Amino acid sequence: MEFFVFCSLLQFLNLQWKSRGFPPGPTPFPIIGSIWWINFRADHGSLKKLAKAYGNICTLWMGHRPVVVLYGFQAVKNGLTNNSEDVSGRLQTFIFNKMADGKGILVSNGLIWKQQRHFGIGTLRKLGMGNKGMERGIQTEAHYLVEFFRDKKGEAVDPSFPIVHAVSNVICAVVFGHRFSLEDKTFRQLIEAFNHIVAFGNSYFYYICEVFPWFVEHLPGPTKNVPNSTFDEDNMVQSVFDLFLGGSETTATTLRWALLYMLVYPDIQDKVQKELDAVLSPSHLICYEDRKKLPYTNAVIHEILRFSSIVLITLPREAVKDTTVLGYHVPKGTLIMANVDSALFDPGYWETPHQFNPGHFLDKGGNFVIREAFLAFSAGHRVCLGETIAKMELFIMFCSLLQKFKFTVPEGVKEINTDIIFGSTMKPHPYKLCAVLR
Structure with a gap:
């Protein structure tokens, strides 16, 4: 017992020594460590409390x-x-290695990440990302989505x-x-599998694995001896998985929030429809240029x-070499956790951050303006590569639906x-609506 206490004391002192020079934070x-300080499953309140206590850049220990x-x-x-x-x-x-074995785009590093991301972006562009080819695919899915609601004839x-289904089919x-x-049935099984993966991302079991890595040390670790070329079947399969997950889950969740907010x-729904009616004819096929x-x-x-802020915290990034973050020396291997939600609700940059207010993106003349604090797609080298597709899908599908239907509460x-x-993405609770043909 005395030996255990002595070892614990040595570890405690070692942690205090290691924490010197890092941004301030709870005692590890x-x-x-000090990860116990945060209740990730509550909401962003605990991170707000952390920032209030220690500043907009602080340190937790996993x-x-x-x-x-x-x-x-x-700070973000x-x-x-x-x-x-x-x-x-x-x-x-x-967990990440079990999911991807260091391959693909989402959780890979170094040469693999650079080559696969570059190839992924290039391939998406060749296949129509950002041009009329991709737009036609989105318009097709928007049409099927409109037909689905039309067939329900206003029932809940x-x-x-x-x-x-509509959003996923674009990337499919x-x-x-x-x-x-x-x-x-295969497609439904695929969607259910992705839902389980997304839910697992913020489960207690996931955090237990991260806080106690020694618990799983005997299991396979990161990929070793990466070759100069990363274009093999495993990387192809993982990249397809990443593109499908990134190209369906987030956009579909946002569109679910969109109809709920209407x-x-x-x-606000009424104002959108009045603008659509004033600018476009009823038979007009919605395009992104609109x-x-x-x-x-x-x-x-x-x-x-x-306002939906479906990704509260970005997937952790890692310092690949000794560097400086906001004036603090950050050694190689340090994790960087960015609370994107705090940027989207920062009272210093949004007039009414906790109100749903489209005026945040309009100037005094009613013209659309983007805001610098709008970091819904993250920032830096790991910025979402599907941002263009996501914006096209949201615009075309949202406008196509509101052009045809008035959405009401059952x-x-x-x-x-x-x-x-609460999960890897912040989903709304299941709800029903009535789509009444206009």
Whole structure:
């Protein structure tokens, strides 16, 4: 017993010594570090409390490993963009290695990440990303989504799966070469599998594995002896997985929030539809270029992205070499955790951060303006490579639906639940709506 106490004391003193020079933070303890300080499953309140106590850049310890936490727009932006390449690594843990074995785009590092990301972007562009080819695919899925709601003839329906189906089929057409029908059992199994993966990302078991890495040390670790060429079948499969996950989950979740907000704010829905009616004919096929003529609608879509804030914290980045973050020396191997949510709700950059307000993206003349604190797609070297596709999908599908339907609360529903389901992405609780043909 005395020996255990002595060893624990030595570990405690060692941690205090190691923490010198890092940004301030809660006192770390042996084995558990200081990650216990944060209740990740509550909301962003505990990170706000952390920033209030220690500043907008502070340090948590995951066991004996330092995690630099960035809070607020200025800290998040500067921390991810200043010396961006230095902090472009991705945390390699048992969980990530079990998922991807260091391959693909999302959780890979070094040469593999650079080659696969470059190839992925190039391939998406060749297959239509950002041009008319991709737009036609999105318009096709928007048409099927409109037809789904039309067939329901105003009856109450849960829009979740049809939305996931429509959004996923856009990327399916790119990476698989065909679209799936709503009745396809294989497709449903694929979506359910992705849902389990996303839910696991913020489960207690995931954090237990991260806080106690010694628990799984005997299991396979990071890929070794990376060859000069990373174009093999394993990387291809993992990259397809990453593109499918990144190209469906986040956009579909945002579109689910979009329709929910139209139920909560019917006056905003009405204003969008009045603008659509004034600018476009009823038979007009919505295209991405229309956003330039629809400033209020474009502002509403950006406010949906801001207010839903579906990714509270970016996947941890890792310093790939000794560097400086906001004036602090950060050694190689330090993790960087950016609270993007805090930038999207930073009271120093948004007039009414905790209100759904499309005016955040409009100037005094009613023209659309982007805001510097709008970091919904992250920043730096790991910025979302699907940002262009996501914005096209959201705009075309949202406008196509509101052009055709008025969305209302089903009869008998007294209250709309806008609380989040906490996971790797922040989903709304299941809900039903009525799509009434206009």
